[in-house]
Amino acid sequence: MNGKLIEVNGLSKVFRVGSLFSRIRLTAVDNVSFDINEAEIYTLAGESGSGKTTVSKIILGLLEPSEGKILYKGKDTTAMKSEKEKKEFRKDVQAIFQNPFETFNPLRMVENYLYETQRNFIGAGEKEGSERIEQALNAVGLTLDDVKDKYPGEFSGGQLQRISIARALVTQPSLLIADEPVSMVDASLRMAIVNLFKELKEKYGLSVLYITHDLATAYYVSDKIAIMFRGNIVEKGNVEKVLEEPKHPYTRMLKESIAQPDPRSKWNTRVDLHLTEREEYLLKGCKFAGRCPHAMDACRKENVPDFEVDGTTVKCLLYR
Amino acid sequence: MTILNTERLKAYYIIDVLGEKRYVKAVDNVNLEINQNEIYGIAGESGCGKTTLIKTLFGMVEPPLNVTDGKVNYKIGSEFVDIFSIDSKRMREIRWEYVSYIPQGSMSVLNPVQKVRYTFEHFIKAHRKIKNRDEDFIKPVESHLAALGLPIQVLDSYPHQLSGGMRQRVTVALATVLQPKIIIADEPTTALDVVMQRGVIQLLKDVQSSLKNTIILVTHDMGIHANIADRIGIMYAGKMIEEASAEEIFENPMHPYTQYLIGSLPKIGDKSYKTSAPGSPPSLMNPPEGCRFYPRCNRATDDCKAAIPKLIEIEPGHKVACFLYSGVIEE
Numbered sequence: 001m002n003g004k005l006i007e008v009n010g011l012s013k014v015f016r017v018g019s020l021f022s023r024i025r026l027t028a029v030d031n032v033s034f035d036i037n038e039a040e041i042y043t044l045a046g047e048s049g050s051g052k053t054t055v056s057k058i059i060l061g062l063l064e065p066s067e068g069k070i071l072y073k074g075k076d077t078t079a080m081k082s083e084k085e086k087k088e089f090r091k092d093v094q095a096i097f098q099n100p101f102e103t104f105n106p107l108r109m110v111e112n113y114l115y116e117t118q119r120n121f122i123g124a125g126e127k128e129g130s131e132r133i134e135q136a137l138n139a140v141g142l143t144l145d146d147v148k149d150k151y152p153g154e155f156s157g158g159q160l161q162r163i164s165i166a167r168a169l170v171t172q173p174s175l176l177i178a179d180e181p182v183s184m185v186d187a188s189l190r191m192a193i194v195n196l197f198k199e200l201k202e203k204y205g206l207s208v209l210y211i212t213h214d215l216a217t218a219y220y221v222s223d224k225i226a227i228m229f230r231g232n233i234v235e236k237g238n239v240e241k242v243l244e245e246p247k248h249p250y251t252r253m254l255k256e257s258i259a260q261p262d263p264r265s266k267w268n269t270r271v272d273l274h275l276t277e278r279e280e281y282l283l284k285g286c287k288f289a290g291r292c293p294h295a296m297d298a299c300r301k302e303n304v305p306d307f308e309v310d311g312t313t314v315k316c317l318l319y320r
Numbered sequence: 321m322t323i324l325n326t327e328r329l330k331a332y333y334i335i336d337v338l339g340e341k342r343y344v345k346a347v348d349n350v351n352l353e354i355n356q357n358e359i360y361g362i363a364g365e366s367g368c369g370k371t372t373l374i375k376t377l378f379g380m381v382e383p384p385l386n387v388t389d390g391k392v393n394y395k396i397g398s399e400f401v402d403i404f405s406i407d408s409k410r411m412r413e414i415r416w417e418y419v420s421y422i423p424q425g426s427m428s429v430l431n432p433v434q435k436v437r438y439t440f441e442h443f444i445k446a447h448r449k450i451k452n453r454d455e456d457f458i459k460p461v462e463s464h465l466a467a468l469g470l471p472i473q474v475l476d477s478y479p480h481q482l483s484g485g486m487r488q489r490v491t492v493a494l495a496t497v498l499q500p501k502i503i504i505a506d507e508p509t510t511a512l513d514v515v516m517q518r519g520v521i522q523l524l525k526d527v528q529s530s531l532k533n534t535i536i537l538v539t540h541d542m543g544i545h546a547n548i549a550d551r552i553g554i555m556y557a558g559k560m561i562e563e564a565s566a567e568e569i570f571e572n573p574m575h576p577y578t579q580y581l582i583g584s585l586p587k588i589g590d591k592s593y594k595t596s597a598p599g600s601p602p603s604l605m606n607p608p609e610g611c612r613f614y615p616r617c618n619r620a621t622d623d624c625k626a627a628i629p630k631l632i633e634i635e636p637g638h639k640v641a642c643f644l645y646s647g648v649i650e651e
Contacts, residue, residue: 191596
């Protein structure tokens with residue numbers, strides 16, 4: 001039975017934007033809650049400006065939440081004080097970033113990153129350390145000889161992304177946080193990276209928080225999904241349920257907007273683009289009300305609670 | 321009816337390394353026939369030469385890029401004009417009025433310290449005489465924006481005040497304001513959100529159906545190609561390896577690379593195992609001899625190592641460069 005690995009409870013983050021005189025409060029993340037179990041791939045999907053990266057930064061401890069709690073294996077990470085506890089957490093939760101070309105310093109040999117992570121977190125001797133690194137590289141389909149004495153410029157984007165995954169695996173973490181890991185990787189190599197996540201889950205029981213705007217790979221790889229829009233999770237549940245029969249009008253529009261690689265299913269309806277991001281963030285009630293075909297007066301007035309419908313959680317008054 | 325063609329086009333980057341010349345064969349022997357009133361998609365991975373190809377089609381060739389061989393012809397009126405044999409004054413006239421270009425990352429091509437109106441005015445002044453500002457500039461621009469569904473207020477905004485998608489749509493409007501016969505667009509939807517991508521594609525389609533012109537669209541996103549392109553050309557390592565109608569490419573891909581490319585596309589509602597082509601694309605500085613895909617191909621034979629297959633029409637309208645279908649060698 002899979003236990004809960006991380007619980008995110010009522011997370012909020014408020015940024016103040018604008019000049020000194022016309023300052024406004026922008027709630028980038030608004031009361032977000034979700035759980036990730038052991039050996040589970042959880043997708044946080046949404047467009048740019050939906051707050052998904054902010055959530056990942058808060059989980060990693062790079063930003064402080066304005067409100068809410070994160071329980072990792074039962075411990076509150078936002079209240080962690082001692083360096084020892086923090087280090088233990090960082091060893092267990094590792095990150096992979098979007099652009100593999102920017103992850104690595106071009107003037108530094110890539111193996112240094114692997115050895116450095118090993119030294120910082122494991123502190124094993126040279127020989128044992130090399131074995132660990134070899135294992136991590138083997139898990140992503142590479143060997144130590146492939147990366148020895150090489151600079152980032154000598155690898156392709158796909159290979160670099162594998163190496164950055166291997167770097168994360170050196171500490172043998174329980175959770176990987178991958179922020180748009182394939183968006184900069186070529187189409188012909190993309191599936192290899194996505195398959196790697198599946199493999200790591202099945203072989204080592206690793207959990208992955210997969211942050212993406214690409215619903216098609218999310219559907220392919222993940223177990224559960226949460227759709228974010230302007231700081232809110234508007235719909236969450238099993239990936240098949242959410243993406244095959246989307247309930248929230250925003251999820252429906254998002255799914256319809258994907259360019260399906262099939263010339264027989266071209267877009268036949270038109271989209272409406274008018275409100276800007278900031279205007280939508282400042283809306284009261286449901287942030288999607290300005291574009292929603294089913295919007296009611298109540299949507300614009302009150303904060304919309306979550307409703308349980310058929311196993312998924314939907315933030316929409318249609319399901320009241 | 322052909323509106324643009326290329327003959328054995330070769331565009332190489334020539335780099336001088338310590339007195340020794342090195343060639344990056346970004347476009348190597350490409351023959352294209354693009355028709356009037358069609359949307360032609362060019363697909364391929366990064367580094368396959370697709371951006372170099374369309375830069376060359378637009379005549380934007382500056383060192384280190386050199387056209388070492390071949391021609392690019394535009395059909396202007398009833399005759400074909402080789403754009404590399406005409407003088408720069410004539411080319412200046414043709415550019416933007418006859419053929420326009422939406423560059424990659426066009427969200428950042430607008431002048432950040434001038435209002436959008438200034439950019440439009442500058443652009444039109446270079447091609448048309450503006451006698452009466454109202455008649456010759458403001459009215460046509462406003463009606464053009466209205467036709468494309470963009471608010472008139474964008475003219476009085478600075479680029480940073482517009483969202484990425486809106487800036488992209490403004491550049492589309494700018495590139496089409498002189499009603500060109502050919503529009504060349506390089507990754508116009510990349511770096512945009514899905515909903516905004518759909519908005520930009522919708523706009524390009526609207527422009528095409530009202531002007532009845534030709535769009536050459538480059539993107540690596542096969543979903544976009546499926547939605548907009550009439551015909552698709554697949555590029556791999558500087559060469560055109562397959563060309564067919566969009567339906568054919570998706571339903572009956574013939575080249576092993578295209579088969580990998582189409583087969584690896586994830587779809588909602590399909591959880592079957594998908595895999596990528598093994599290995600990674602070759603360096604264009606030192607591409608493999610023979611077929612450039614053979615090191616990654618699971619059906620490669622000794623023939624593939626020895627010679628380069630020629631792009632040959634196998635079925636009506638469907639061209640493939642692969643020895644599985646024909647033995648014709650490219651000379």
